Amino acid sequence: MGKTFQKPQALSDTPTHYCPGCTHGVIHRLIAEVIDEMGIRGKMVGIAPVGCAVLAYNYFTFDFQEAAHGRAPAMATGIKRVRPDLMVFTYQGDGDLASIGMGEIIHAANRGEKFTTIFVNNAVYGMTGGQMAPTTMPNQRTTTSPMGRNVAEVGMPIKVAELLSSLQTPAYITRQTVIKPKYIVKAKKAIRQAFEYQLAGKCYSFVEVVSTCPTNWGLTPVEAVKWAETTMLPYYELGDKKVPD
Amino acid sequence: MKKVLMKGNEAIGEAAIRAGCLNYFAYPITPQSEVAEYLSKRMPEVGGVFLQGESEVAVGYMIFGAAACGARVFTTSSSPGISLMSEAISYIAGAECPAVFVNIMRGGPGLGGILPSQGDYLQATKGGGHGDYRMLVMAPASVQEAAEMVMQAFPLAEKYRNPVMILGDGLIGQMMEPVMFPDHLRTEPSNKDAWATNGMDTRRSDKRNLVKSLYLDPNVLNAQNLKLKAKYEQMKREEIRFEAYHTEASYEALIVSYGTMSRVCKTAIDNLKEEGIEIGLIRPQTLFPFPEMAIRQACDRPECRVVLSIEMSMGQMLEDVERSVQGKKPVEWYGKCGGEVPTPEEVMDVVRSFLKQYGKE
Amino acid sequence: MSYRHTIDVDRCKGCGLCVAVCPKHVLEIASELNAKGYFPAYQARPQDCVYCSTCCIMCPDVAISIVELAEETV
Numbered sequence: 118m119g120k121t122f123q124k125p126q127a128l129s130d131t132p133t134h135y136c137p138g139c140t141h142g143v144i145h146r147l148i149a150e151v152i153d154e155m156g157i158r159g160k161m162v163g164i165a166p167v168g169c170a171v172l173a174y175n176y177f178t179f180d181f182q183e184a185a186h187g188r189a190p191a192m193a194t195g196i197k198r199v200r201p202d203l204m205v206f207t208y209q210g211d212g213d214l215a216s217i218g219m220g221e222i223i224h225a226a227n228r229g230e231k232f233t234t235i236f237v238n239n240a241v242y243g244m245t246g247g248q249m250a251p252t253t254m255p256n257q258r259t260t261t262s263p264m265g266r267n268v269a270e271v272g273m274p275i276k277v278a279e280l281l282s283s284l285q286t287p288a289y290i291t292r293q294t295v296i297k298p299k300y301i302v303k304a305k306k307a308i309r310q311a312f313e314y315q316l317a318g319k320c321y322s323f324v325e326v327v328s329t330c331p332t333n334w335g336l337t338p339v340e341a342v343k344w345a346e347t348t349m350l351p352y353y354e355l356g357d358k359k360v361p362d
Numbered sequence: 363m364k365k366v367l368m369k370g371n372e373a374i375g376e377a378a379i380r381a382g383c384l385n386y387f388a389y390p391i392t393p394q395s396e397v398a399e400y401l402s403k404r405m406p407e408v409g410g411v412f413l414q415g416e417s418e419v420a421v422g423y424m425i426f427g428a429a430a431c432g433a434r435v436f437t438t439s440s441s442p443g444i445s446l447m448s449e450a451i452s453y454i455a456g457a458e459c460p461a462v463f464v465n466i467m468r469g470g471p472g473l474g475g476i477l478p479s480q481g482d483y484l485q486a487t488k489g490g491g492h493g494d495y496r497m498l499v500m501a502p503a504s505v506q507e508a509a510e511m512v513m514q515a516f517p518l519a520e521k522y523r524n525p526v527m528i529l530g531d532g533l534i535g536q537m538m539e540p541v542m543f544p545d546h547l548r549t550e551p552s553n554k555d556a557w558a559t560n561g562m563d564t565r566r567s568d569k570r571n572l573v574k575s576l577y578l579d580p581n582v583l584n585a586q587n588l589k590l591k592a593k594y595e596q597m598k599r600e601e602i603r604f605e606a607y608h609t610e611a612s613y614e615a616l617i618v619s620y621g622t623m624s625r626v627c628k629t630a631i632d633n634l635k636e637e638g639i640e641i642g643l644i645r646p647q648t649l650f651p652f653p654e655m656a657i658r659q660a661c662d663r664p665e666c667r668v669v670l671s672i673e674m675s676m677g678q679m680l681e682d683v684e685r686s687v688q689g690k691k692p693v694e695w696y697g698k699c700g701g702e703v704p705t706p707e708e709v710m711d712v713v714r715s716f717l718k719q720y721g722k723e
Numbered sequence: 724m725s726y727r728h729t730i731d732v733d734r735c736k737g738c739g740l741c742v743a744v745c746p747k748h749v750l751e752i753a754s755e756l757n758a759k760g761y762f763p764a765y766q767a768r769p770q771d772c773v774y775c776s777t778c779c780i781m782c783p784d785v786a787i788s789i790v791e792l793a794e795e796t797v
Contacts, residue, residue: 121726122779122789133784137761138738142783159563162431165574174572180559182430183574185453188423191415195427195435196559198411199385203431203561221423224416298744298780331738338738 125149127158129178138338140328141169143295144237145176147305148206151312152179161204162196164189168210169243187218190225193232204315205232211250212242215277219251222281226321229286233311233322236277239330240349247333251275254348259333278325278358287361288320292353294327296342300355307357320361327353365542370505371396371438371535374464374528375404377509378436380543381516383462384410385435387424389417389443392476393532394466397438418443422450429459430573432558434516436462440532441470441482445490451525452491455590456575458557460519463497464512464528466535469701477701478532478622483678486529487650494587496594497527498601499649501620505539507647513544518601520552522593529649531674533622533703597651604653605645607631612665613642614717616691618657618683619672620646622703627672630709641713642666649679657686667720669693672709692720725792726774728766734786735763741778741787747771750778 124130127149135141152158161179165171167186174181184192189207196205214222214236222234241259242248249259249266252274256265266274278292289311293304304326311322327349329341336344368376375397378386386405388398398414405412411428415421421437425447428435439447444465454461467482469475482490486499498518502508511528519526555565559573577583607624608631609616619627624645631641644660646653661669669691671683677695684693696712698704735757741764742750751767763786766772779787 120774120776120789121791122776122787124785124788128785132734135783137736138740139783142785143781146783146785160561162559162561164427171576174574177570179570180431180561181570181572181574182427182559183457183572183576184427185423185449188420188426188450191420191423192427192430194413194415194420195387195424195429196431198387198413198424199428199433199435200431200560220416221420224420228413298777301780338740339743342740342743 125153127152127161127178129176131175133176134172135169136332138329138331138341139169140295141237143301144235144326144328145173147295147301147308148235149177150305151309154309155312155316157204157312157316160202164192164205164207166207166209166213168213170208170210170237171244173208187213187216188221189213190218190221190230190234194225194228194230197230197232201231201318204312207232207234208237209234210237210243211239211252215251215275223284226281226288226323227284227286229288229321231315231318231321233315233324235308236323236325237328238277238325238353239328240274241330241333243330243333254352274352276353278323281323282358286321288359289314289322289361290359291323291357292325292327292355294345294350294355296327296329296345314361325353365540367538368505368541369396369536369538370508370530371466372400373505373509373541374438374512375400377512377543378462379404379408379410381513383434383436383516384408385428385433386411386437387413387415387421387428387435388437389415389421389439391440391443393468394438394440394535396535418446422447425461426450426454426457426459429454429461430457430559432554432560436464438464438466440466440468441474441479444482444485448485448490449492451497452493452495453575454525455495455497456493457573458523459573460523461525462512462515462519462528463525464530467529467531469699475701476532478674478703479699479701480531480621480623480674481678481699482529483649483673483675486527487652495590496597496650497525498522498597499527499529501529501647501649502534503621503624503645505534505537506541508534509541509543522597523557524593529621531622601648602651602653603647604656605647606656606660607643607645608635608640609642609644609660611640611642612663613640614665615641615668615670615713616661616666617641617643617670617672618646618679619643620649623672623674626704626706627709629706630713633706634710634713639713639717652682652686654686657683658688658690661687661691666691667722668716670713670716671695672712673697674703675699726789727792728769728772728774728789729787730764730766731786732757732763733759734784735761736784737761737763738783739764740781740783744777744781746775746777747773
């Protein structure tokens with residue numbers, strides 16, 4: 118039968134500013150659940166991005182830093198190098214991680230910095246109103262690709278999990294999604310695995326989470342789930358891309 | 363305490379360690395890469411952290427992350443690299459974290475040159491990054507002074523919870539001079555548990571800390587800016603430092619000059635004295651806060667006919683000197699960029715020329 | 724063992740994801756606005772609820788909770 122379900126302690130009571138149906142809320146909750154279950158709230162430091170999740174720090178009940186756009190992996194590097202005992206994660210979106218922050222994420226992963234990145238991939242720049250992202254799908258209409266992403270002009274979407282997996286430094290690199298309950302359960306396990314690797318001081322860990330953006334896709338939350346499933350998942354394949362030896 | 367002969371860049375690195383700063387993130391750039399090379403060997407010796415980041419942009423934020431969790435941390439760079447770090451400096455000031463930046467200035471603008479300059483004065487003192495913030499800026503004129511200022515920078519950064527900059531130049535970074543390191547200073551920021559994200563367990567507290575600079579409510583952001591402004595006003599009251607050279611004499615002209623350039627000016631002053639020409643010098647040791655009152659008082663003597671701002675830039679310090687003088691005397695400028703440090707003879711020619719221009723009544 | 728399923732009416736943004744994933748089709752979207760101006764979800768057929776917590780897992784706003792009720796004494 119059932120089990121009880123309550124808001125985790127690592128999540129604050131504050132109702133979020135995210136749009137109805139935005140999967141940021143699910144991902145925040147999973148992170149908080151894992152933190153509660155591992156009992157590590159007292160040594161957590163989260164790093165908020167610039168993006169829809171810029172106010173992420175309002176929704177968690179542990180230490181948080183606010184990074185400049187794209188620079189969270191550098192800040193996380195600074196923290197882990199001086200305080201390796203702290204548990205650190207960066208929470209980043211398409212623009213933050215895959216555009217302006219591409220240099221920082223590749224180098225942090227390549228150095229094997231022992232923090233965790235949660236990468237929210239919803240194929241668009243949410244906060245600034247729906248512009249094209251490096252992860253926007255071919256022919257996807259956005260406010261800066263009104264005729265649809267023209268891959269002849271701007272290239273194909275970037276598969277960040279695969280890109281990072283090409284680095285030689287051991288890491289845990291995985292792609293998950295939270296668009297349906299069956300995937301959410303797996304995503305939580307992956308986040309748990311990532312934090313376990315960090316707790317053991319083993320490697321860099323990266324969890325890409327295919328997510329929806331109903332508002333900027335111009336779809337209802339339920340339609341957005343369908344679009345993500347039919348258009349994004351065939352391209353952004355789920356699963357572990359790399360595990361440390 | 364032993365005197366050792368050290369290259370400026372290496373003395374700067376060693377000074378940070380003596381000040382209890384065991385965390386260094388940096389990126390190579392001429393003419394200061396020796397700091398990183400020195401510390402790459404020295405930090406492991408003292409159990410410290412050394413990391414060469416992938417760019418100055420990244421390094422600026424490594425500094426921010428580490429500073430925000432309460433660690434004493436610093437970096438060194440040179441002009442174009444400091445431009446890249448300027449956004450991070452704005453963030454660090456906005457988020458009220460302590461950090462120390464050392465700029466070993468080289469020629470600019472753009473890729474410029476690799477020889478010494480003083481071309482980042484405006485960037486350092488008026489804000490190279492965006493928004494209403496200032497850095498406390500100190501300008502050494504010798505390797506010894508560079509070491510001392512680096513050691514003083516950390517407690518100052520922590521006193522004000524603000525970035526502090528040491529503005530050196532390529533000559534100070536590269537030359538070798540005797541250095542005596544003062545005794546260790548206190549190593550830990552005293553108030554860090556009040557604000558640092560060093561983990562709730564570390565603080566034995568259930569209250570979390572948040573380091574941020576975003577304040578969307580305009581009233582709150584205004585209040586935050588007023589709070590920062592109060593710090594800079596306090597710096598102006600408490601942290602001004604300068605040296606007065608040869609000002610006990612009745613000088614006909616007052617030179618304002620800092621860093622390497624001031625040493626050349628001192629030699630010029632000594633030489634001119636032997637020719638019977640008396641010249642005084644105010645050497646700012648803090649560029650922000652600027653020793654306005656000292657300059658104003660020093661130029662306000664009947665026999666002083668002109669004030670000369672002499673610097674290795676196209677006149678970046680000139681406006682601050684003019685503001686200090688407040689029209690009491692004419693203010694002239696001499697400067698040279700490109701990397702050739704003006705010789706004492708050049709300065710002497712310049713002084714004689716201006717004295718002639720502003721001849722005795 | 725009995726449970727209570729609660730939807731926090733004012734946390735719910737009426738996104739409809741819980742309605743779509745409930746395996747027992749218990750949930751619907753209400754026709755009255757909540758305080759934030761959303762049409763929240765509610766249990767239209769609470770008797771069919773098996774407390775599987777799938778709706779809780781799906782909800783981005785942690786608006787749904789399930790608690791165990793103390794055993795009633797006879």
